[in-house]
Amino acid sequence: MKFQNMIVLALIAVFISLPCVSAAEKDELTSEQIYEKRMDLYKKVETITNVPWHYLAAVDTYERGLRRARKDRSKEDGFISIYYSEEEWAGTFNPNKEDTHPLSIQMFGGVGLDGDGDGLAERTNDEDVLFTMAHFIEGYGFDEEDFRIALWEKYKRDQSVRIVHGHSLVYEKFDTLDLDEHAFPMPLNYNYSYKNTWGDRRGWGGRRIHEGTDIFAGYNVPIRATAYGRVEIKGWNKYGGWRIGIRDLDNIYHYYAHLSGFEKGIEEGSIVAPGDVIGYCGSSGYGKPGTQGKFPPHLHYGMYRDNGITEWSFDPYPSLKQWERKAYQDRKKKNKGSCKYLR
Structure with a gap:
């Protein structure tokens, strides 16, 4: 010794x-x-x-x-x-x-x-x-x-x-520490809409609050990972329908619910990067496995922070707006850079 x-x-x-x-x-x-x-x-x-x-x-x-x-x-x-x-x-x-x-x-x-x-x-x-x-x-x-x-x-x-x-x-x-990038959960070229719905009342299955933001879009719009992380959960939940949970490097759990289906190759344990397609927008949930159509198609997106003792939800709306603005800025820069070669 x-x-x-x-x-x-x-x-x-x-x-x-x-x-x-x-x-x-x-x-x-x-x-x-x-x-x-x-x-x-x-x-x-x-x-x-x-x-x-x-x-x-x-x-x-x-x-x-x-x-x-x-x-x-x-x-x-x-x-x-x-x-x-x-x-x-x-x-x-x-x-x-x-x-x-x-x-x-x-x-x-x-x-x-x-x-x-x-x-x-x-x-x-x-x-x-x-x-x-x-x-x-x-x-x-x-x-x-x-x-x-x-x-x-x-x-x-x-x-x-x-x-x-x-x-x-x-x-x-x-093989790097520089993994701070984020992405908006839907591609910008699709029609979608959302507002701050965190904390709203929900009644199905008992009185509770809405622990996320609903992003409304058409069926089968691609749903993307918003951060680098690992898939912790994939499958059916009676509230969220077909859903995926991804843990990022800030110990935050990202919850994607009401999907119509999953991207091929995405499984529990999969490692994902921002922008990777993980599933598709749908209206699953509020019932037994396979229940669809009890509400318009949308993505329920939730964020939960872990503190080493317990975990709680917090409002994802500010993060979504930030990632959306960044995505538009990046697209504008990309388009501007492409245009100079056309002059």
């Missing part, structure tokens, strides 16, 4: 520590620069521990979403969002909750480790935090099932395991 620790320390010493960046300096960086910094950290720790970078990125991304959704966690100062409480990091019975000495932290049963070789285990140091998480994952193994077991031991929640594992598969497929 001592020999293994010596190897780890030697490997750490080979790498030049990445410079610390203040919150103000981070705010001045472009998203591309931030992704580059994060990837440098993931790759460095991958080299030291052999834990795949997309495992580390998946956990970090999940915890970044938790920070956005929960009031008991502040926004991360650095590039890494993985969170450890003071007691977890320093040890429950450690009288010094801000302890940064690896030996005393270990003595009191804390998890904090020195990841950059400076002799300190700091809860606010990106490399220390990422190395601590990688060391934890490494203890269970390196294949997917080992990773899922490690996630269960970390979060003790099946849904959290599914979400983080899904994130890792998305990163593995696209």
Whole structure:
């Protein structure tokens, strides 16, 4: 064990520590620069521990979403969002909750480790935090099932395991962190209409509120994925009819309901990108499997945020308007660029 620790320390010493960046300096960086910094950290720790970078990125991304959704966690100062409480990091019975000495932290049963070789285990140091998480994952193994077991031991929640594992598969497929693009759920060249219907009353199946926005269109208009993500659910729901649920990298669940059918090849577990066709507009639902036509054809589009404990719906209308405006702007730029070659 001592020999293994010596190897780890030697490997750490080979790498030049990445410079610390203040919150103000981070705010001045472009998203591309931030992704580059994060990837440098993931790759460095991958080299030291052999834990795949997309495992580390998946956990970090999940915890970044938790920070956005929960009031008991502040926004991360650095590039890494993985969170450890003071007691977890320093040890429950450690009288010094801000302890940064690896030996005393270990003595009191804390998890904090020195990841950059400076002799300190700091809860606010990106490399220390990422190395601590990688060391934890490494203890269970390196294949997917080992990773899922490690996630269960970390979060003790099946849904959290599914979400983080899904994130890792998305990163593995696209081999990049730059996956922030979104798309409007219908192509612009089709006739459609919608307004803000989130929170309206619904009566079928019992009194409830409308947890989404209805986009009315003709039968079989293509329905598209709005974000990078993984298909969590596909099939029939008595309220939503033929429906698909996709989890994105912000831990948000995108719910597409009342479809007339699914795109060929889309299954539970499929990885999708913005604009990928996943199904077709219809009027299914409000009854047993196959029920159609109880209302005009439309897409019910819902968004649900997960905070590591529970999940709740929120109004998707502002996001839809934003993605629609961006789609029109992109089309205008594309048409303008094409026209110059016709002059």
